[in-house]
Amino acid sequence: MKIIADENMPYVDSLFGELGEIEYVNGRTLTPEQVADADVLLVRSVTQVNEALVSQNQQLKFVGSATIGTDHVDKALLASRGIPFSNAPGCNATAVGEYAFIAMLELAQRYQQPLKNKRVAIIGAGNTGSATARCLQAYGVEYRLCDPLLAEQGDSRQFFDLDELIAWADVISLHVPITKEGDFPTWYLFDQKRLEALKPDAWLLNCCRGEVIDNRALIDVKQKRDDIKLVLDVWEGEPSPMLALVPLVDIATPHIAGYSLEGKARGTFMLYEALCRVVGIAADKKLDSLLPSFFLDVINVHEVADERALLTLCRAVYDLRDDDVRFRQSGTDRLGFDKMRKNHRHRREFSALKLENAKGSEVNWLSFLGFSNVG
Ligand SMILES: NC(=O)C1=CN([C@@H]2O[C@H](COP(=O)(O)OP(=O)(O)OC[C@H]3O[C@@H](n4cnc5c(N)ncnc54)[C@H](O)[C@@H]3O)[C@@H](O)[C@H]2O)C=CC1
Numbered sequence: 001m002k003i004i005a006d007e008n009m010p011y012v013d014s015l016f017g018e019l020g021e022i023e024y025v026n027g028r029t030l031t032p033e034q035v036a037d038a039d040v041l042l043v044r045s046v047t048q049v050n051e052a053l054v055s056q057n058q059q060l061k062f063v064g065s066a067t068i069g070t071d072h073v074d075k076a077l078l079a080s081r082g083i084p085f086s087n088a089p090g091c092n093a094t095a096v097g098e099y100a101f102i103a104m105l106e107l108a109q110r111y112q113q114p115l116k117n118k119r120v121a122i123i124g125a126g127n128t129g130s131a132t133a134r135c136l137q138a139y140g141v142e143y144r145l146c147d148p149l150l151a152e153q154g155d156s157r158q159f160f161d162l163d164e165l166i167a168w169a170d171v172i173s174l175h176v177p178i179t180k181e182g183d184f185p186t187w188y189l190f191d192q193k194r195l196e197a198l199k200p201d202a203w204l205l206n207c208c209r210g211e212v213i214d215n216r217a218l219i220d221v222k223q224k225r226d227d228i229k230l231v232l233d234v235w236e237g238e239p240s241p242m243l244a245l246v247p248l249v250d251i252a253t254p255h256i257a258g259y260s261l262e263g264k265a266r267g268t269f270m271l272y273e274a275l276c277r278v279v280g281i282a283a284d285k286k287l288d289s290l291l292p293s294f295f296l297d298v299i300n301v302h303e304v305a306d307e308r309a310l311l312t313l314c315r316a317v318y319d320l321r322d323d324d325v326r327f328r329q330s331g332t333d334r335l336g337f338d339k340m341r342k343n344h345r346h347r348r349e350f351s352a353l354k355l356e357n358a359k360g361s362e363v364n365w366l367s368f369l370g371f372s373n374v375g
Pocket residue numbers: 068069070089090092093096123124125126127128129146147148149150175176177178179184185186189207208209233234255256257258259
C-alpha cells in the first residue's frame with residue numbers, strides 16, 4: 001500500500017509504518033502526478049483535495065485530513081468516487097481553547113485590564129469554542145455563546161444573537177468554520193459594519209479562518225480605532241497575510257493555534273484509526289505512547305495569587321509571546337509563514353504539566369482549566 005503523507009504531519013512513521021510504504025510530500029505544492037499511484041492520501045489544511053489533484057489516480061482507498069476544518073476537501077467528489085474520507089474533529093480543540101485563553105491573559109496584563117472583569121462572546125460553540133468556554137468557566141469569567149445552527153438543532157445551552165453580543169461583549173473570540181452558503185454563512189461575518197460596531201476597547205480574537213473577518217475592513221477600522229486590540233492566528237490570503245495588518249495586531253501568529261503536540265498526535269491517530277477501519281484491521285497502537293515527557297516534572301502549587309501568577313503558570317506550558325516575536329521577525333511572507341508552521345514542534349497543552357497540592361485546595365479549579373493533578 002502506498003501512503004502519501006504531508007511532511008508536516010508528525011507520528012506518521014510510528015502509526016502507519018507497518019501499513020505500507022510512506023512517501024512524504026510538501027502539502028502546499030502537491031501535484032496530481034505525485035498522487036497518481038497512491039492508495040492512501042494524508043493531508044493537512046494546505047492541500048486542496050479536488051478533481052485536479054486526484055484526476056490521475058484510479059486506486060485511492062482512503063483520504064484523511066488531520067484537521068478540524070474540511071474547507072480544503074471536496075468531500076462530494078470523494079463520495080461520488082467511493083473514496084472514504086475522514087478528518088479529525090476535535091483533535092486540536094484543547095490547543096485552540098488554551099491559545100485563546102492565554103492570549104486573553106496576555107492582553108489583560110499588557111493593558112492592565114483584568115480578564116476576570118471582562119465579558120466574553122464566543123462565536124461558534126463547537127469543539128474549539130467550547131474548549132475556550134471551558135477555560136473561561138474554570139477561571140470564572142462571564143461568557144456568552146452565539147451559534148444559531150446549534151440553537152436550531154436543540155443544543156441545551158443558551159445562545160445569543162451575534163449583533164446583540166457585539167454590543168454586549170468586551171472580548172469576542174471567533175470559532176466558526178468558513179462557509180459561503182446556508183442560512184448562516186461566515187465568509188466576512190465580521191465586515192466593516194460589524195467591526196465598526198465593536199465596543200470601545202474591545203478585544204477581537206480570530207483562531208478559526210482568516211476570511212471570517214474582512215481583513216481590508218479590519219485595517220481600515222483599526223487605523224481609526226486604536227482602542228480595539230487584535231489577536232490574529234489566521235489571515236485572509238494565507239500564507240501571505242496583508243502586511244499592513246500585522247503591525248496593527250497585538251498578538252500575531254501563523255495559523256498555529258491548534259499546534260499542540262497532543263493535538264497533532266490526536267489528529268494523526270484519528271486518521272490511523274479511520275484507515276484501520278476502512279481496510280478492516282485492528283488498530284493496536286496507543287496514542288499515549290507517542291508523546292514525549294514534559295520538560296518540567298511536577299510543580300507544587302498552593303496558591304494562584306493573582307492573574308499575573310496564573311499567566312506565569314500558563315506561560316510555563318506555552319509562552320505565546322515567543323510565537324508572536326518569531327512571526328514578526330520571519331513569518332509574514334509566504335515562505336516564512338509555512339516555514340514557521342513546519343518547524344513548530346515544541347508546544348504542549350496544560351495537561352502536560354503536573355501540579356501537586358492543587359487537589360482539594362483553593363486552587364483545585366486549575367484542574368478544570370486542564371492542568372493535571374497529582375494530589
Ligand atoms: N487556527 C487553528 O489552528 C485552527 C482553526 N480551526 C478552524 O476553526 C473552525 C472551528 O473548529 P471547531 O470548533 O472544531 O468546529 P466545530 O464544527 O466543532 O464548531 C464550529 C461551530 O460553528 C458554528 N457555526 C457555523 N456557522 C456559524 C455562524 N454563522 N455563527 C455562529 N456559529 C456558527 C457551528 O454550528 C459549529 O457548532 C474549523 O472549521 C477550522 O476552520 C480549527 C482548529 C485549529
